[in-house]
Amino acid sequence: MKLACETLTIARGGNLVVNRVTSRFEAGHITAIVGPNGAGKSSLVQALTGLIEPAHGKVLLGDQDIASILPATRAKHIGYLPQNAEIVWDVSVRNLIALGRHPHGDAAAQPVEEAIKVMQLEKLRDAPATRLSGGERARVLLARVLAGTPDWILADEPLAALDLAHQLALIEHLKTCAKAGAGVIIVLHDLALAMNHADRVVVMNKGRMITRGAPRNALASEVIEQAWGVKTRWIGVPGQRALATLGM
Amino acid sequence: MTRANLIFAALLAVLLPLSLFAGRVWINPFADVGPIADADNVGLILMELRMPRAILAVVIGAGLGAAGAAMQGYLRNPLADPGLFGIAPMAALGAVASFWIGVTWVLPIFALIGAGLGMALLAAIAGRTPSGAGGGIALFTLAGLMIASLAGTLTALAITMAPNAFAMSQIVLWLNGALTDRSWDEVWIAAPLTVVGLGLLFTAARSLDALTLGDDTARSMGVNPSRLLLILVGGVGLTIGAGVAVAGIIGFVGLIVPHLVRPLTDKMPSSLLVPSALAGACLVLLADSLVRILPFVTELRLGIMLSLIGAPFFLWLLLRMRKGEL
Numbered sequence: 001m002k003l004a005c006e007t008l009t010i011a012r013g014g015n016l017v018v019n020r021v022t023s024r025f026e027a028g029h030i031t032a033i034v035g036p037n038g039a040g041k042s043s044l045v046q047a048l049t050g051l052i053e054p055a056h057g058k059v060l061l062g063d064q065d066i067a068s069i070l071p072a073t074r075a076k077h078i079g080y081l082p083q084n085a086e087i088v089w090d091v092s093v094r095n096l097i098a099l100g101r102h103p104h105g106d107a108a109a110q111p112v113e114e115a116i117k118v119m120q121l122e123k124l125r126d127a128p129a130t131r132l133s134g135g136e137r138a139r140v141l142l143a144r145v146l147a148g149t150p151d152w153i154l155a156d157e158p159l160a161a162l163d164l165a166h167q168l169a170l171i172e173h174l175k176t177c178a179k180a181g182a183g184v185i186i187v188l189h190d191l192a193l194a195m196n197h198a199d200r201v202v203v204m205n206k207g208r209m210i211t212r213g214a215p216r217n218a219l220a221s222e223v224i225e226q227a228w229g230v231k232t233r234w235i236g237v238p239g240q241r242a243l244a245t246l247g248m
Numbered sequence: 249m250t251r252a253n254l255i256f257a258a259l260l261a262v263l264l265p266l267s268l269f270a271g272r273v274w275i276n277p278f279a280d281v282g283p284i285a286d287a288d289n290v291g292l293i294l295m296e297l298r299m300p301r302a303i304l305a306v307v308i309g310a311g312l313g314a315a316g317a318a319m320q321g322y323l324r325n326p327l328a329d330p331g332l333f334g335i336a337p338m339a340a341l342g343a344v345a346s347f348w349i350g351v352t353w354v355l356p357i358f359a360l361i362g363a364g365l366g367m368a369l370l371a372a373i374a375g376r377t378p379s380g381a382g383g384g385i386a387l388f389t390l391a392g393l394m395i396a397s398l399a400g401t402l403t404a405l406a407i408t409m410a411p412n413a414f415a416m417s418q419i420v421l422w423l424n425g426a427l428t429d430r431s432w433d434e435v436w437i438a439a440p441l442t443v444v445g446l447g448l449l450f451t452a453a454r455s456l457d458a459l460t461l462g463d464d465t466a467r468s469m470g471v472n473p474s475r476l477l478l479i480l481v482g483g484v485g486l487t488i489g490a491g492v493a494v495a496g497i498i499g500f501v502g503l504i505v506p507h508l509v510r511p512l513t514d515k516m517p518s519s520l521l522v523p524s525a526l527a528g529a530c531l532v533l534l535a536d537s538l539v540r541i542l543p544f545v546t547e548l549r550l551g552i553m554l555s556l557i558g559a560p561f562f563l564w565l566l567l568r569m570r571k572g573e574l
Binding site for chain 1: 324454457458459460461462464465467468469470471472514515516517
């Protein structure tokens with residue numbers, strides 16, 4: 001199922017936080033959205049999820065304007081993991097992941113068990129969800145999204161609170177989802193992660209999409225200097241690149 | 249049937265007959281009632297005094313318990329009490345207005361109008377915003393508290409400017425809820441409204457579960473926040489409004505009950521609703537039986553009894569919260 005936006009414009013308090021962004025996202029791929037603080041990344045993802053009404057333009061899910069799709073139907077196709085997702089009550093990991101079935105209105109055990117397995121949470125199944133470590137918590141929250149078996153997984157900085165090992169593990173999980181056919185769109189701050197692991201990169205700055213494409217092109221040093229105002233150079237071999245900063 | 253449901257349903261099945269037999273006149277169901285005149289009296293006490301009172305306690309308690317569980321789920325706060333959010337104080341204000349007029353039979357109607365106004369105000373202020381996102385829980389809480397404060401002030405004004413001392417004492421007495429001398433008429437007012445209110449609250453169950461993950465996630469999962477707010481304001485308004493209309497202000501039940509129930513459940517907000525209704529019925533029934541049998545010169549008011557239990561309980565919750573146990 002296709003996900004795209006056409007001249008998408010989002011206004012907040014008189015400012016255009018997303019300004020005429022047109023893009024088509026590909027299923028079976030990981031698309032990283034990057035950009036400096038305040039570039040409009042989170043707003044773009046929220047609009048793609050159908051949570052924000054655009055001031056202008058539209059988001060297309062399949063061939064339909066997402067605004068015209070019932071929230072419950074939309075939720076079956078798009079799983080969204082917000083930045084700083086909260087967990088309020090001391091529910092068990094299993095019950096929390098089972099919330100992923102909410103859009104389907106069922107309590108189907110199979111997708112829930114599958115998500116628990118994929119995220120390697122078997123041992124934590126009965127643990128209280130509010131007492132997990134940062135890494136466990138991130139895995140549980142992603143498992144909740146997977147339990148809904150969405151066509152699209154949209155995650156806003158899912159790696160932000162994670163250490164190196166957990167970042168890599170989560171990225172691998174997302175790659176597995178993409179290989180299985182899901183479209184994955186993630187907001188990333190770490191450009192090296194985007195460079196090494198994403199299939200496509202969208203670079204945002206001041207609400208505009210300044211470029212998109214394969215990581216090698218979209219994250220070229222000139223683009224980084226234009227958007228972040230920092231001189232950089234990529235070092236290392238493809239797949240294991242690191243970003244050296246050379247000054248402002 | 250879950251464990252919590254079973255426990256509180258069993259407790260209710262024990263408390264209900266006990267409350268029918270307990271009171272100033274104790275009724276022994278196994279004794280030979282003797283002369284026909286006595287049997288008539290016993291029947292009268294049971295059917296016209298104790299039965300409607302017990303059913304009202306069950307109805308009001310169930311409404312308060314379920315409304316409390318729903319509010320705590322919605323606001324994602326274990327200290328939320330449905331009475332705090334303007335609807336009960338507005339219902340009370342409506343009732344107090346009827347004392348001013350001096351026509352007692354309009355009291356439930358005025359109370360329900362008050363509750364309706366409170367609901368409408370709350371929904372208008374905290375409800376749908378242009379983005380469709382709703383105003384969030386901070387707006388809901390502040391709007392609710394301000395409506396409650398305004399209603400409380402107007403009630404105080406009505407008391408200080410009461411037309412005569414009798415009206416003043418009636419108002420003050422009535423504000424501290426009670427089930428004394430209630431009849432089947434009150435049952436017929438409160439029961440249908442509470443049943444509809446409970447039905448609304450139960451339809452919100454799954455959305456309340458989704459809110460466990462926060463507003464944005466719940467919306468992404470298909471929850472419509474404006475619709476949820478309307479359902480909850482309607483459900484809480486009907487259950488609380490019906491309770492205040494026939495019994496006055498009965499506080500703390502909606503706060504205490506979900507706490508008693510939560511440890512017996514998987515802590516999902518939806519798992520709390522039915523057992524909270526059952527436990528609320530048990531608590532009000534028990535408290536009302538106690539005020540009947542405690543040896544005071546005049547009967548202790550039910551609202552005062554529950555506040556005497558509830559306020560220290562609330563402080564104990566705060567202490568537990570400070571220690572991070574909650």
